[in-house]
Amino acid sequence: MTSPLITPAELAALDEVTVLDVRWRLGGPPGEGLYREGHIPGAVFCDLDADLAAPPGAGGRHPLPEAGAFQAAMRRLGVTDAPVVVYDDAGSTTAARAWWALRYFGHRNVRVLDGGLQAWTAANLPITKDVPDSAVGGFTARPGGMPVLTADEAAELATRGVLLDARAAERYRGEVEPVDPVAGHVPGAVNAPTTENVGPDGRFLDPAALRARFTALGVGEGVEVGAYCGSGVTAAHEVLALEVAGLPGALYVGSWSNWVADPTRPVATG
Structure with a gap:
């Protein structure tokens, strides 16, 4: 691959x-x-x-x-x-x-x-301030190339597979929430901060190390896994890290900001 x-x-x-x-x-x-x-x-x-x-x-x-x-x-x-x-x-x-x-x-x-x-x-490679004249590209968007989760699917996955919460631990626990109106996490989700996918230099851990990290969180062969964060951005980083590790993962694009938009959805803390 x-x-x-x-x-x-x-x-x-x-x-x-x-x-x-x-x-x-x-x-x-x-x-x-x-x-x-x-x-x-x-x-x-x-x-x-x-x-x-x-x-x-x-x-x-x-x-x-x-x-x-x-x-x-x-x-x-x-x-x-x-x-x-x-x-x-x-x-x-x-x-x-x-x-x-x-x-x-x-x-x-x-x-x-x-x-x-x-x-x-x-790596001593060049940087420039020149803005290129980009030609119009011919890319055609065809949805469905990566798996996604709705709020209901994310909730269900948390009970039968592994739903990773990619936010910082204090946001997952509900101790602080600097952006969204409600603090906490999806019930059953497992905290897996994206900061732990990379080393101090910002490079991803090697595939074996990432696989060991996710295995410790309950992810493995035959276990369905998804990820969410605050707004679906850093959770994409989690899906990327999973792919580096050779483990497919789905993205809950709406993430926590979508979850708490419905006051009837349950919220867990701690």
Whole structure:
């Protein structure tokens, strides 16, 4: 199986590739500003909120976009059927959402730059402020390339398989909730913070280490697994880590922000 990750040296050696810069900050400076301060040569900026999600609402803070909207966004960014590489500067947490969305909508050759922009610069590879003129791409969005969960399916999975909560432990326990109106977690979910998928350098742990991590959480051959987070972004990172480990996983895209939009859904704490 081809790894969903790519090294800086492997990316630098590619001739025909679309590179998407998916940097984003919750409550911080816009990712496009970071992009214009310096990015990988040839990369185009991909906006998490505008390009990889529908407007927030009952479906969550980052719901799945409609196929037509996603296709239009990717074509504007120059995406074709040629290889795509996505990166950020935050341990691949937002790049993973771009990877997952492209995979969900049928792109068969998309990889995440392991270690992100930091790994690129650590390899003494160039950074530029030049914004490329991207040609309109011909990508066609075909939904269904990755498994997804509804709220009801996530609740059911938590009882018969493993539902991973990718948020920080204190949010899972309900001790703090900085974003959503209700604190806690889906009953039966297991806490698996995405920060533990990567090392101090932001690179993913090797497949064996990730497999051991998920095995300790109850994931294994024949065990159905899904993941959620606050809004379906870092949970895509969990699905990516599962894939690196050779374990398929489904994404509850609406995640906690969708779960608590319905006051009748149960909430667990502790």
